[in-house]
Amino acid sequence: MFKSLRSQLVVALGLLVSIIGLLQGLSSYQLCKNGMGALLDLRMEQVGQRMRDGYAEGIPETPLRGSQDARDIVLVVWKPGQDTPFRSTEPSLLLPQNAPQGFSTSAVNGEEWRIYTLRGPAMTIQIAQRLSVRRELEEATATRTLWPIFVLLPLVWIAVGLVVRRSLVDLNRLGREVQAIDAGHLQPLRTAGVPTELDPFIHSINHMIERLARSIEAERKFIADAAHELRTPLTALQLQADNLQRDIVASNQERFCELRGGIARSGSLITQLLRLARADAPVSGAAIERVDLADIVRATVADVLPIALQRGLDIGAESIVSAHVRAIETDVGMAVRNLVSNAVRYTPDGGTIDLYLRVEAGMACIEVVDTGPGIAEDLLPRVFDRFFRANRDIEGSGLGLSIVKAVAQRYGGAVALRNRSDGPSGIVATITLPLDPEPRS
Ligand SMILES: Nc1ncnc2c1ncn2[C@@H]1O[C@H](COP(=O)(O)OP(=O)(O)OP(=O)(O)O)[C@@H](O)[C@H]1O
Ligand SMILES: [Mg+2]
Structure with missing residues (x-):
């Protein structure tokens, strides 16, 4: 009951x-x-x-x-x-x-x-x-002689409620910690303050977390090693293909270009795999620095400007405030670049891409808004899955958003994608990261 x-x-x-x-x-x-x-x-x-x-x-x-x-x-x-x-x-x-x-x-x-x-x-x-x-x-x-008992009984019920509640506070905390365990958050559970009866339970869970972390790390390392090993022969292959192009007869040029395109696609897949494996790796404290997000936003816009101009895309940083986070600069740059490159890739020629940098409730928030076709609502929850691609007409490896998610989680932030609700079709992609308010000495 x-x-x-x-x-x-x-x-x-x-x-x-x-x-x-x-x-x-x-x-x-x-x-x-x-x-x-x-x-x-x-x-x-x-x-x-x-x-x-x-x-x-x-x-x-x-x-x-x-x-x-x-x-x-x-x-x-x-x-x-x-x-x-x-x-x-x-x-x-x-x-x-x-x-x-x-x-x-x-x-x-x-x-x-x-x-x-x-x-x-x-x-x-x-x-x-x-x-x-x-x-x-x-x-x-x-x-x-009976009235003291009738007065005391309700008080005893209240006392029992309070005592039980107090005793279960640590258990509730433990429940929340267990609930928070996932592949991106594999911290062992704290035993301090928890009733000794629960020690065996906590130790088993902590062993399980340890084994899980080891196997996830082994899988990540395998992917990183495999991508690294594949990159060298693939680069050589690409070079050879480049050299060979001159000697290919005109009637075979089209098929040869397809072959080169295939090699290039494999190359970018391997690059994305390597990036994902790096973003998934545990972060070392020494490499973390104070990163200026405004600089990153401006640099990203400058990076994609040539291709945007070529395609008639109007790209601009709309409202940019000063915001700093503690992270590895290349990680944050890579995450923002992935969101902007999605906007560039999926927005038809002549469209508009706006970038915003805001500060909300202790979080820095970068928003990339485009005028592309958007994503079907039923597919939206899956866009962060590895290798998932909602639009197969346009080339991509399906790893970009997984990389953004891994970077955001690495620094205690989050990423979200939604369709625009202000009229035109398009996507609003948001990455939030905890603010670093004070410059540290
Ligand atoms: N701004 C956008 N507008 C429309 N669809 C998008 C947008 N951003 C992402 N998508 C959809 O989400 C899918 C997943 O995006 P993701 O960036 O993870 O992979 P990708 O762009 O296909 O490949 P890559 O690894 O090269 O980035 C895309 O294939 C695309 O269908
Ligand atoms: Mg992408």
């Missing part, structure tokens, strides 16, 4: 404490009731003894019938051999003269009475009290 550990603990502990509290309440109620009964008996016994010691004569001979309060005890004195009481504080009440010595209970005048009978050679003394009055007194006193 209760799926969360916290609810289970609160309900179980709360119920346990409540049951113990109620049992304790019931037993003190019963004990108090019995104690009150014993006290009332003791009082009757003491009154009886006092009367035997000479106070019996003090009872008026003819008290008014029914004058006594219903809650009072009734005192009756019998003389041996007489059928009517010698003295009685309530003459209408005819107690059984032959009641056993000590305490007994009898029904007289339609009511139950508790009677204490004390026989002596000179007189028999009887003290009587209505059972209903005694019960009322006993219950009223015993009930007073």
Whole structure:
């Protein structure tokens, strides 16, 4: 019924404490009731003894019938051999003269009475009290012992809730850390402050994270090595093809150009693979510097300007503020270049590409907005997948956005792509990186 550990603990502990509290309440109620009964008996016994010691004569001979309060005890004195009481504080009440010595209970005048009978050679003394009055007194006193429990029980529930919540704070923190584990964030879980019972669990997860990190690193290294090894023969192949072009007969030139194009495509695929493997590698702190994003934006625009002019694209940096981040400059440059080169590549001739650099909530944000065809909404979530290409009519390796994502994650940032919502079709590609507010010495 209760799926969360916290609810289970609160309900179980709360119920346990409540049951113990109620049992304790019931037993003190019963004990108090019995104690009150014993006290009332003791009082009757003491009154009886006092009367035997000479106070019996003090009872008026003819008290008014029914004058006594219903809650009072009734005192009756019998003389041996007489059928009517010698003295009685309530003459209408005819107690059984032959009641056993000590305490007994009898029904007289339609009511139950508790009677204490004390026989002596000179007189028999009887003290009587209505059972209903005694019960009322006993219950009223015993009930007073219950109210602390009824006041304390809700407080106990609140205390149990707070204690359980406090005990699970570290567990919740652990849950959040486990949730944050992914290929880009493979930090071991912290054991500090976590209940010792969870140590084996945390150690197993940390071992798993370690193994995962090792195998991801091995895979990354393999890709980097393979790309590196392939690059040299491919460059040689390209050179040979360049040299060979002159000797190819005119009728074969078209097919030869296709062959060269293929070699060039393989070359850029390998370059992108190498870049991705580098962007995925753990970053070394020493290589990190304070990077001026405005410079990078301007340099990127300058880089693509010749090809943009050639294609009639209007490219410009619109609003640029001063923003610095801590990163490796070539990484950030590569990420921005990938976004801008996508805009250039997928925007038809004569289109417009605008770059913005803003600062929002402690993050520097570079936005590249184009007037291209945009991307079908159902394909958008997949554009960061490796080798995914939404548009197969235009050449590309499908790795550019994966590189941007790896760079952004490397420095605690993010990248997002969405279709424009301000009228014209096109893409708004955004990369955000944590700001470095102060120049460091
Ligand atoms: N600005 C854009 N406008 C339209 N489609 C885009 C845009 N940017 C990316 N895309 C789509 O997303 C896909 C993935 O982009 P990505 O940059 O990862 O790979 P690519 O451009 O195909 O290859 P490369 O590795 O050379 O960059 C592209 O194939 C393209 O279909
Ligand atoms: Mg691209």
